[in-house]
Amino acid sequence: MAKRVRRRSQPAEALKASAPVLRGRIWIDFRNVAAITEAGADLLEQIEATGSLSEAARRLRFSYRRAWLLLDAMNVRWPGALVTTAVGGKRGGGAKLTPRGRAVLSAYRDLQVQLETMLDHATEAFRRSVDAGGD
Amino acid sequence: MAKRVRRRSQPAEALKASAPVLRGRIWIDFRNVAAITEAGADLLEQIEATGSLSEAARRLRFSYRRAWLLLDAMNVRWPGALVTTAVGGKRGGGAKLTPRGRAVLSAYRDLQVQLETMLDHATEAFRRSVDAGGD
Numbered sequence: 001m002a003k004r005v006r007r008r009s010q011p012a013e014a015l016k017a018s019a020p021v022l023r024g025r026i027w028i029d030f031r032n033v034a035a036i037t038e039a040g041a042d043l044l045e046q047i048e049a050t051g052s053l054s055e056a057a058r059r060l061r062f063s064y065r066r067a068w069l070l071l072d073a074m075n076v077r078w079p080g081a082l083v084t085t086a087v088g089g090k091r092g093g094g095a096k097l098t099p100r101g102r103a104v105l106s107a108y109r110d111l112q113v114q115l116e117t118m119l120d121h122a123t124e125a126f127r128r129s130v131d132a133g134g135d
Numbered sequence: 136m137a138k139r140v141r142r143r144s145q146p147a148e149a150l151k152a153s154a155p156v157l158r159g160r161i162w163i164d165f166r167n168v169a170a171i172t173e174a175g176a177d178l179l180e181q182i183e184a185t186g187s188l189s190e191a192a193r194r195l196r197f198s199y200r201r202a203w204l205l206l207d208a209m210n211v212r213w214p215g216a217l218v219t220t221a222v223g224g225k226r227g228g229g230a231k232l233t234p235r236g237r238a239v240l241s242a243y244r245d246l247q248v249q250l251e252t253m254l255d256h257a258t259e260a261f262r263r264s265v266d267a268g269g270d
Contacts, residue, residue, distance in 0.1 A: 022161060029158055107264045
């Protein structure tokens with residue numbers, strides 16, 4: 001199961017923060033093209049949770065088109081599909097992460113945790129060094 | 136003097152890399168708005184090198200308008216200007232980093248080095264974990 005990561009993009013405390021806040025984003029390229037991004041990881045996570053691309057899209061407030069294109073890009077760019085989709089069935093098909101899909105999602109979330117830890121540590125050091133250079 | 140950072144955005148070796156490459160970007164917010172980004176750091180660095188906003192813009196292939204707006208945003212958002220500009224003089228004015236500007240640029244470059252180190256270490260671990268989950 002992928003870890004939940006505190007999202008730095010809309011933390012409530014940052015809205016009122018008057019001190020600098022370090023932010024970061026990571027993604028993974030194949031041949032210089034993004035093969036997984038934050039949005040892609042969110043989509044994989046919701047497919048894992050719901051078993052359905054359209055339900056995953058709905059939860060993320062992505063259009064179905066956006067979700068489909070994002071998933072297609074990940075499946076094509078990665079050497080081996082991350083998600084398999086089935087046609088038919090009682091809910092009109094479903095979507096399921098492959099073992100590779102689960103491994104990629106889990107590794108991506110681990111990286112995000114590493115990044116957040118680095119940014120948290122660096123924030124204090126940054127504030128100190130910039131205060132020291134204050135004019 | 137700010138450190139030169141190998142840019143991950145266009146590394147020649149990645150153009151042919153068939154293995155995943157981890158990428159990342161950091162920025163610094165004040166009140167949830169970016170106060171320095173990679174482009175901003177590049178601009179500060181070129182102002183430091185050339186003493187001129189227009190020359191800095193030319194070297195970065197930014198329009199003068201883009202460079203001016205970027206610098207203005209940094210100066211306004213940061214509590215204390217990063218760059219001072221002079222009117223007149225033999226080259227029609229000049230631009231100069233304040234002590235705070237130099238401290239912010241140096242701290243930002245240090246952060247980029249930390250991020251690159253983390254990504255380099257994580258790339259190998261990521262490749263192993265994803266291979267293990269390969270289908």
